Amino acid sequence: MTKRKNIIYSSLVVAGILIILNFISSVFFFRADFTEDKRYTLDRSTKRILREVETPIIITLYVSDNLPPDVNRTVQDLKNLLTEYNNYSKKKIDFEFINPNANEELEQEAIEAGINPVPLEVREKDQIKVQRIFLGMSIQVGDKSEIIPLIKPGIVMEYTLSTLIKRLTIKDKPKIGYIVGHGEPALGKLEQAIAELSVLYDVKQIHLLSEPDLSEYKSLMLIGPMATISSTQLSRLDKYLAGGGNLFIAIERVNGMLNDGIGVSVNTGLETWLQTKGLYVDDSFIVDKKCGTVTVQQQGYFSYPQQINFPFLPVISKFSNHTITDGIETVVLQFASPISFIGDSTMNYQPLAFTSDISGKLKAPISFNIGRIWRAQDFLYPDLTVAATIRGNMGGEKEARICVVGDGNFIVNGLGASKIAIQRDNINFLANAVDWLSDDTGLMSLRTKGVSSRPIKEITDARVFFLKYLNFLLPLVLIIAYGLFRFERRRRKRTKRMKPGFIK
The missing domain is CATH 3.40.50.880 (Class I glutamine amidotransferase (GATase) domain)
Structure with missing residues (x-):
């Protein structure tokens, strides 16, 4: 009976801890990012842009269901990114997901917003079929709007999204003069x-x-x-x-x-x-x-x-x-x-x-x-x-x-x-x-966020020459050295056996 009470008590304590942690995580957003280029951490420029947001921003994602794994991963990363945007903007960003393939009315809404379907090859049961999908986004601030007609896997989505938000929310752009008249x-x-x-x-x-x-x-x-x-x-x-x-x-x-x-x-x-x-x-x-x-x-x-x-x-x-x-x-x-x-x-x-x-x-x-x-x-x-x-x-x-x-x-x-x-x-x-x-x-x-170029480090001609002959000669030297070692060991054994009184 005591054992049963301990199990019930432990279960209640664990459940209580989980409830408390869940409540804390809903209030304080935290995520550890161990990538080299901090691709899952909002950049300081983005945070500054979001802090300056005053007018509510409505983001609508027109995304089809049943996407291939690589495309679906991009969509999931985008959802996580929008969640962080919403938290840092103090809930001034409202976003929703719409599947235009669900019915003709939603499909027409996506097309009118400037997001058209694109063909995508999908492998299914050892067959390749072409699937008609929507993968775009609309961003609206007041009476101004911008669209991303196609969210391409692999692009730095944070830069694209922050740029569009900045363009829609900036009030008075500073002037830059481009001098002409001299060719x-x-x-x-x-x-x-x-x-x-x-x-x-x-x-x-x-x-x-x-x-x-x-x-x-x-x-x-x-x-x-x-x-x-x-x-x-x-x-x-x-x-x-x-x-x-x-x-x-x-x-x-x-x-x-x-x-x-x-x-x-x-x-x-x-x-x-x-x-x-x-x-x-x-x-x-x-x-x-x-x-x-x-x-x-x-x-x-x-x-x-x-x-x-x-x-x-x-x-x-x-x-x-x-x-x-x-x-x-x-x-x-x-x-x-x-x-x-x-x-x-x-x-x-x-x-x-x-x-x-x-x-x-x-x-x-x-x-x-x-x-x-x-x-x-x-x-x-x-x-x-x-x-x-x-x-x-x-x-x-x-x-x-x-x-x-x-x-x-x-x-x-x-x-x-x-x-x-x-x-x-x-x-x-x-x-x-x-x-x-x-x-x-x-x-x-x-x-410049995100890895775009990782060229191989160039080496001098002298180092190339050294590495070339090292790769060619080192195996030969190791084989010869091992052969000499074996030869010397066997010679010592023969010498030892030839001594008077040797008993094996």
Whole structure:
């Protein structure tokens, strides 16, 4: 009887503890995240956005039932993410799930919201059939709304969701001025960059001579000017910086013309003006063994395309510890120039990005030879700086900031047939730089969240040679050593047996 009472008592205690823990977990949300990139932990940028939410947000997920396991895992992760969003926003986010395949009315509602069904191949009983599914989301704040027509497995959903919420809830976007009139690429050629910046900023094209008041812009951007910038215009930049302005510059110090086979210097007056601020941009072409490729047509019995390493396209993966480079993994440049500091201690100089240990520079003008055999003496300048910042008082009492990249085309998509997709981290670098210049954390840390690139670490030719022969010779050495050991052991046994009085 006593034993039965103890069992009942223990059961009641356990049940009571579970009830208390369940109540505590409903009030205080906690989850441990042991992943390297903290993919299951809300980023500080997201938390800041959610804290600023004032208007209720309605999120509707149009998701079909009976999804394949990999897709269903994505949906489950999204549900968990929305639960965390709701908790951090103090219950200002309301979300619901709708299965449009349940009836025609719900299907029509999803389609009217801008979410259309997509075909999905599903393996069932050793057969492949095409299933028509819905996998989208609608976000509504007041009378404004945004949609995600297709939730793709593997994407960083937190960034997409936080970006849309920020876009819907932001009231007055700070102004960013994009300077034109000196051969800069048109805004249409910066499609990816402008799309990213437009989430937080109102990007406006401006002329330095006709703009009445530059102080209303949080930051100015000067991307790849190719024509002369007059002293009057540079004086306006001086006045803007003296008032505590901020300037992002992507300078095209050299121009590589592959079709003509030559590379020349570019002189706009900007390079001389930068020297007065303490930044020197050399009119040299950076070459790096860690580089991108170009496609050439190989001639023989047949003509076929071949990818060839082109050191004039440096791949940058070495960054200093700075807010701008937080989470940046790989930036790809083309015809870049090195940057050095020639100022004094009154300015705070910070290099941001560097070439690899095997890099060099060639003074313009040069001739291009795609088939050139590159040798060790071509890479005598390791760790060249390709991006840097300076900050301090520049003619006034307020602190001004400048960020410079030694490549004017690193974010240019182009137009029409020549349009290209830009490396994602190139865009992230620009957006982070504008956030830093504008003194706005924005989505800075969230842009680069998630593993996007894990390149194999390059090793030197000497180490390759060593490892090659180590792999070849080490097994032979071990076999010979073992044979000598066996031989010596057997020799000792024979010697011992030959001694007088030996008894086995």
